[in-house]
Amino acid sequence: MRIIEQPAELQAWALERRAAGRRIGLVPTMGNLHEGHLSLVRLAKAGADETVVSVFVNPLQFGPNEDYAAYPRTFAEDCAKCGAEGVDVVFHPAPDAMYAPGASTTVRESALTGVLCGASRPGHFEGVCTVVCKLFHLALPHVAVFGEKDAQQLRVIRRMVRDLDFPLEIVPGPIVREADGLAMSSRNRFIPAGMRGQALCLRRALDAAEAAFAAGERRVEALRGLMAETVRRVAPDGEVDYISLNDDETLEPLDGEISRPALAALAVRVGGPRLIDNARLVP
């Protein structure tokens, strides 16, 4: 397994591999790899001859009061896990190498990013789109894999790929969960031990919405009320950022009754970390 730190070296490698007729798969990550990431790596490997995992905590997608400095960095362990999965290249650039002094070009998606996490994290998705655009140009993947836990990110990236005609395919990876249902996340380690049970509020709220939806409930307000009530019950100390039902493709907030595929999504702060989870409701 090759570890590459310089963007130009990754691009030269990718051009050479492409010229040799090899298909490249990319899994962009911020490191601190868990089973969720590794499931994405397996999807990339299934669709490509060469697999690149990028490990880069991207400063551009963190707000001034967010957890950029505290974000867990465990590069040696990440490399061991990538090695065990048969990854071909780990790309691990320094922030200085990724962003030239005075870098002034960004990629912005404007229709899907004003709601949900985008509303709470101004500039976040511009940072995501910009770094993903750069990673696409450096790794030159035929296929890139993104997790469904970051539901809005997946949709924004898909939209970017469509709108800017990137010559690649986006493959979504299903959410991977702990045995009790908590969606795997690098931020779970910051949940205080005594509040671990409360962190289940997100999945339980989605369970409640899915059960009611399966039983025929289509009213957005009723479903959202059920989710909010579940969060309050399971996580009395949780701070809700949003509990929302949105059009699954356009992410427009829904009202009235659900007649097209919907995304039920929520973000709740549980003892420090801000956790997110989601489920699709398809009539």
Place this chain on the structure above:
Amino acid sequence: MRIIEQPAELQAWALERRAAGRRIGLVPTMGNLHEGHLSLVRLAKAGADETVVSVFVNPLQFGPNEDYAAYPRTFAEDCAKCGAEGVDVVFHPAPDAMYAPGASTTVRESALTGVLCGASRPGHFEGVCTVVCKLFHLALPHVAVFGEKDAQQLRVIRRMVRDLDFPLEIVPGPIVREADGLAMSSRNRFIPAGMRGQALCLRRALDAAEAAFAAGERRVEALRGLMAETVRRVAPDGEVDYISLNDDETLEPLDGEISRPALAALAVRVGGPRLIDNARLVP
């Protein structure tokens, strides 16, 4: 010579050509090709095995009061000229084919675009960056050629390529002029016959600045004054948009004395069309 109208068809062609080991050269144009464009085509051909000329009047880069509808469209003549130059592909998409309904992703450069043409044409360079990004993803060029007449555009595109790590080289093409010095432009046809002489004010102003600079003049105000005076003398009916001396790389407006390479640039409306021209002043 192949004429391609569908973006997906161009991308499939480019991927196939790349897989065959061929180098691709791209010349993005808005059509109405003149000798200036054809000089860019020759540069592309010199650096590539396959040359693509895109002919697309990009609605995204025109402001609401600009000349999108009136911009000259002469596709049959353009094809004849491309054929004579040995172009391999002319890409000629419909606006609907280039922009999906609800397209919402744009590329923005923010450091170089607030001055000169960017100041007069808000949104113009976001439209340029977005369409050029798309053309790069569709034609997948190894080399792309841009004319030096659009001095700011050339610098913005170079910055975009650097910042977003596009795997390609930008080649600048020198300004091509009529015998009397007027820079070739598709908009020259809109200069009223009686004002053709006044259109020379741009080149004459640059001549004056270059001559003074060569004679040792380094004061920005003196050089700009000389240019303004020349424009007034040669084009009493001209409407000046800007006459400016800027840092050649950062495009920051200069004051004091010129100690690094500078860009002398001006935009003047002469009987309707807005004309631009520029020259580099290198100490």
